[in-house]
Amino acid sequence: MKIWVPMDSAAKALGAEAVVAAIRAEAETRGVEVEIARNGSRGMIWLEPLVEVETPEGRMAYGPMTPADVSALFEDGHEKALGLTDELDWMKRQTRLTFARCGLTDPLSLPQYEALGGLAGLRRAIGMKAEEIIDEVKLSGLRGRGGAGFPTGIKWDTVRMAHADRKYIVCNADEGDSGTFADRMIIEGDPFCLIEGMAIAGIGCHAEKGFVYLRSEYPDAIAVLGRAIEIARAAGVLGADVLGSGHAFDMEVRVGAGAYVCGEETSLLNSLEGKRGVVRAKPPLPALEGAFGKPTVVNNVISLATVPVIFEKGAEHYANFGLGRSKGTIPLQIAGNVRHGGLFETAFGMSLGQIVEDLGGGTASGRAVKAVQVGGPLGAYLSPEQFDTPFGYEEFDGQGALIGHAGLVVFDDSADMLGMARFAMEFCAVESCGKCTPCRIGAVRGVETLDRIAAGDASAIPLLTDLCETMQDGSLCALGGFTPYPVMSALRLFPEEFGAVREAAE
Amino acid sequence: MRHSHPTSEELQALIDAQMHLEGPLLPILHAIQEACGHVPEAALPLIAETLNLSRAEVHGVMSFYHDFRKAPAGRHVVKICRAEACQSMGANALSEAVLDKLGIGWGGTTPDGRVTVEAVYCLGLCACAPAAMVGERLIARADVARIDAELEGAA
Structure with a gap:
């Protein structure tokens, strides 16, 4: 009997280790031989810990499991039996390209990785010229999944053509946005995919060294990726001669230290170099003067982890999914006050309402949805009236919003939107790197101004609007520049909570 | 060690x-x-x-950097997520209850040096919020009882 139990940290936080212990104990009591295998999460977080039992028909899912549910696994008719995992609605409706293997394999088994298409992309890339590698990425239409949406192929090309004795591939795994966990899930569930993507980037851009800047809040991901790099190195996937290609590429994990702003690429580079994580003015672009002053690709985890499937299946296959200029798939992360939270990879173009109501099943509390914040703490709030907006870069931009890293945080009607606006300013004040004034001072003044509004002084509203404009136009990076998104969208959508309507009536 | x-x-x-x-x-x-x-x-x-x-x-x-301390923390460090997804599931009430019970504020340590409570902004457990961490152990759908139980277990 083979039983899969996820080692994803969400599953563990929901009790996966206790379930593993219970399975071991039960198997021993019954004298049944059980092999417990560990996998990543399938993304159905509301069903975690999701235990799967291998059968001749396929993997049967059970969840959410508790130790008390374990003994019935060894008998017929389990009350938490969900059927074949692959036949579950949530799984069947997805287009899993980046997350194709996540949850299927043992994250640290290179043979299992290869058996499901792993390394095929890297092998194909090895047979190509650097320009051809870049062209393939350009053709796929892949855009930066960290949120900015910059075309990945163009960034790579800039680095490829730069002249320098050293170049770097830096993976931004400083996934600090609330509501996002795709980076964590793929690193914990399919780390070789990221390693392969970085190796392809290295060969395409003539870079021999990669860094993964991984946040300290993800200890499990740090451990899994570190181990995966060792395994990849031992197998010759990394090192002086990548898969016998003659190309050298190696990488290491660098752990962040709890600064949200280090998710901004130039601040990340400073941090990597051992400096304060202060934002750098651009130009120079990191692609020309990045880590240690050398040409550097800085890409998000999901951008890099999507590269292998583009090379495995071909750029056109990837580009055939999506909507307009938002090509390919996006791992939606449905979070917050939601019944069915988790990760759902799909082509761009699904409407926000479908995502929240249909996939997410509405709120966890059963109350009405009040607002959805998309794209992390710097993303705008959207109301149910905007639920027909298709999920795409340009489409969200048209709504004064952004998709960011595709995290969606659902709030029910008990949410205090003035409080959330204040929190956005407070967060910006705490996390500001301090380099530019609109962010450093503006965020503090923003908190004070919102406190005046909360105290009933509606005359402070124009001041808040003006302050947000200054922050948006005058800040050096997205922290100060985008904090106005949640603040102004909350004000626009829920003016009555800011006392604006009350004043107009007077 | x-x-x-x-x-x-x-x-x-x-x-x-x-x-x-x-x-x-x-x-x-x-x-x-x-x-x-x-x-x-x-x-x-x-x-x-x-x-x-x-x-x-x-x-x-x-x-x-928030991570680096000038002085040792309490024997057990509790981190409670304050970010939006956790707030949507009652993180503010949770942290208030935990801090009140221990009689300390954010970043404070109980007088007996047993527990330090710190704010954290996102543990990546946003689909099973609110999230907390006691030592190295992650807790999803956290409540006061779960955090207490982890602290007792860690003694």
């Missing part, structure tokens, strides 16, 4: 072990905190000397 009063030889050894890295300062600070539970003041001149930086620069880097 952890000891909060390392000798300068011990500190120097921790520094030297990271010197093969490019940009070794953050790994050095992490290594010292890992070994000592905080970054002792005495480490700063040693780091500055080794990296050919001024003490002010080293201090500037250390104080920039």
Whole structure:
């Protein structure tokens, strides 16, 4: 009997280790031989810990499991039996390209990785010229999944053509946005995919060294990726001669230290170099003067982890999914006050309402949805009236919003939107790197101004609007520049909570 | 293993072990905190000397990052997520209850030195919020009882 139990940290936080212990104990009591295998999460977080039992028909899912549910696994008719995992609605409706293997394999088994298409992309890339590698990425239409949406192929090309004795591939795994966990899930569930993507980037851009800047809040991901790099190195996937290609590429994990702003690429580079994580003015672009002053690709985890499937299946296959200029798939992360939270990879173009109501099943509390914040703490709030907006870069931009890293945080009607606006300013004040004034001072003044509004002084509203404009136009990076998104969208959508309507009536 | 009063030889050894890295300062600070539970003041001149930086620069880097402590924390560190997804599931009420019960504020340590409570902004458990961490253990759908139970278990 083979039983899969996820080692994803969400599953563990929901009790996966206790379930593993219970399975071991039960198997021993019954004298049944059980092999417990560990996998990543399938993304159905509301069903975690999701235990799967291998059968001749396929993997049967059970969840959410508790130790008390374990003994019935060894008998017929389990009350938490969900059927074949692959036949579950949530799984069947997805287009899993980046997350194709996540949850299927043992994250640290290179043979299992290869058996499901792993390394095929890297092998194909090895047979190509650097320009051809870049062209393939350009053709796929892949855009930066960290949120900015910059075309990945163009960034790579800039680095490829730069002249320098050293170049770097830096993976931004400083996934600090609330509501996002795709980076964590793929690193914990399919780390070789990221390693392969970085190796392809290295060969395409003539870079021999990669860094993964991984946040300290993800200890499990740090451990899994570190181990995966060792395994990849031992197998010759990394090192002086990548898969016998003659190309050298190696990488290491660098752990962040709890600064949200280090998710901004130039601040990340400073941090990597051992400096304060202060934002750098651009130009120079990191692609020309990045880590240690050398040409550097800085890409998000999901951008890099999507590269292998583009090379495995071909750029056109990837580009055939999506909507307009938002090509390919996006791992939606449905979070917050939601019944069915988790990760759902799909082509761009699904409407926000479908995502929240249909996939997410509405709120966890059963109350009405009040607002959805998309794209992390710097993303705008959207109301149910905007639920027909298709999920795409340009489409969200048209709504004064952004998709960011595709995290969606659902709030029910008990949410205090003035409080959330204040929190956005407070967060910006705490996390500001301090380099530019609109962010450093503006965020503090923003908190004070919102406190005046909360105290009933509606005359402070124009001041808040003006302050947000200054922050948006005058800040050096997205922290100060985008904090106005949640603040102004909350004000626009829920003016009555800011006392604006009350004043107009007077 | 952890000891909060390392000798300068011990500190120097921790520094030297990271010197093969490019940009070794953050790994050095992490290594010292890992070994000592905080970054002792005495480490700063040693780091500055080794990296050919001024003490002010080293201090500037250390104080920039939330992770690095000047003094040891309580025996158990509880981190409670304050970010939006957790707020949507009642994180504010949770943290208020935990802090009230222990009689401390954010970043505070109980007078007996047992528990420190810190804010954290996102543990990546946003689909099973609110999230907390007791020591190295993650807790999803956290409540006061679960956090208490983890603290008791950790004694």
